[in-house]
Amino acid sequence: MKHAAVIGHPIAHSRSPQLFARFAAASGIALRYDAVDVPPERLEATLRAWRANPEFVGCNVTLPHKKRALALADRADESARACGAANVLTRVDGALIAANTDVEGVEAALAQAGVALRGARVAIIGTGGAARAVAEAARRSGAAQIAVAGRGAERAAALAAAFGGRACTLAAVPLSDIYVNATPVGMDGGPQHSLLPADAPGNATAFDLIYTPERTPFLNDASARGMRTVTGTAMFLAQGAATFARWFGFAPKELPV
Template sequence: MNDDQPPSQIRHAPLAGVIGMPIAHSRSPRLHGHWLARYNLPGHYVPLPVQPEHLAEVLRILPRAGFVGVNVTIPHKEAVLTLADTVTDRAALIGAANTLIFRPDGKIHADNTDGYGFIANLRQAAPDWQPDTAPAAVIGAGGAARAVVASLLETGVRELRIANRTRLRAEQIKAEFGARVVVYEWAQVGNMLEGAATVVNATSLGMEGKQPLRVPLDALLPGALVTDLVYTPLMTPFLVEAQARGCRVVDGLGMLLHQAAPGFERWFGHRPEVDDETRRIVLG
């Protein structure tokens, strides 16, 4: 680019990033940087550590600084809904947003692609998966679980069982998502798995540095699809035991990769492919 060009003739490369606190651990910059390089696209994707008290101010400034959008992670995924100008139905239903698009007129559009990423990961790893043939069981009732519940019900699951250490959060999900949701006591998680064709750990239990997920898996159906949203480690003890019991297992990394694709396409104009190379790059 010629530095002597008039400002009106200089086209700035689009900027995007991920907002959270803390954010240094995020794999999103590595993922989006890989896609930008792979498709030879102009643009940059950066980590943005933002304290909750500064969130509103930062979101007002970013579009003026050349940003076309951001991903949003903990602890801001709920707060951004109140700051956005438009919110998709699925983000409103889930009660959180993970993808913001800054429009040319300065307005902020909020979306949630976690559920899309969850289902896309399962369909890529298990193309013959049929979620509507038997109940699904979801362990946990936090923000990630809400996205999982919404997406599973959308695929046609007729009965969705859910248990959470704090029962009230599971009851809130049932109240919002309807009669197909059946709440189990935390002490009955093992029973909840009986006859389930799809089983999901949507808690952080089992993650490196966290408490283990202590759930009896005796009732798991051989051949059931078992997945864990945790991806550090990739093969959690939960998945290792499920696999030993004859289940098909899917790690949580693919959800991270697939949920990122819609935002990347909106910001940089190209739909990226999630493949083995992408997994290797993100794992580093």
């Protein structure tokens, strides 16, 4: 039986085990997929053990490990290098290859909602690995403007500079066509308030990367203003399918509804 996992700290909120169980069953693959809480000080040792396991195919990576996972990988593809973060590691001949399928997930979620990144003004709220994936999707899709807002001015400035954007404070996000919440605010068990700017126009789109819950304060706030909303579920499914394809060489036979 093949073995895979999702690692993070905390990790109890993850729906990845259920998603990959469905993918594996539909595709005829015997797969054990675990949610593993890995404190930062145990990340290197955990990955070392999995490198040595021939049944291990790879792992999804979530907060707070995305940047460190890239550094600990043996090789990285273009998506991970561009983002400076990895959300998936694939074991190939005892080596761990880093990738970032979050970029594909962002693009797919917006495309499914009929929202174009090309020519759009994109405001990203957050400065972590997920925010970098949004910035890379916006950059490579031809967004007209990329703004990055975060509590830490230095981190926001560094992220914006890496993707040809500009940094701003949470209180001064420029008018945009697409507003993205790339922070944990609104996730089950965390702070519950909206980070959507007060002057966000009603004809804009609000996209929350959180998928637990599906309807967050950010999206509820946007809906109340008449904005189009995009949930994190579409991104979650798309990045999961892209991850499965990296591990097994083909897309899952069935996508969950």
